[in-house]
Amino acid sequence: MTENMVLVNTGLLIIRLVIGLTFFGHGAQKLFGWFGGTGIEGMGNWLKTLGLEQGAKVWAILAGLFELIGGLLFAAGVLTWLGAIMIVIVMIDAIYAVHGKNGYWLTNGGFEYNLVLIAVCIGTALIGPGDYVLLYKP
Structure with a gap:
């Protein structure tokens, strides 16, 4: 190699680790009350x-599961595309339900950060997880 x-x-x-484990944590917050x-x-x-x-309550469970499972898949590099889709769905929902009405910039409570996370997840899914994944990749 x-x-x-x-380096790639x-x-x-x-x-993958930063985004994936952060979303895992958000899901654990929603589902189990962990991490505050x-x-x-x-x-x-x-x-x-x-x-x-x-x-x-059902939407809370679904959001938590999408973040928890999507984050784990993304971090592990296993079915990275599926983990990315799960994270992107939650971010689109966050834009629709909370941030979209506030405009683009985060300083006004806007969707800037959500869009950055969507771009990172889609970009990583398109590139692939790389060679450092949890399971052997032939």
Whole structure:
């Protein structure tokens, strides 16, 4: 393996670990109340404040599962494309439900950061996870 490929694979690993483990943590906050999270009840109550009265608890569980599972897949480099899709779905939902009405810039509560995460996930999925993955990649 050339030095350039070692750097590419290391870069992809860093991206996957930071993004994937962060989303795993967000999912664990929603589902289990870990890492200072509110758990399903708290997330469901917050979703109700956004106007989602019906099925708030179900949506809280789905968002948590998409973040937890998507984050793990993305971080591990296993079915990276599926993990990326799960993360992108949650980010599109966040833009639609929360950030979109605030415009683009994060300083105004906008969707700037969500769009950056979407781009990183899609870009990584298109490139591939690299050689440093949890399972052997032939």
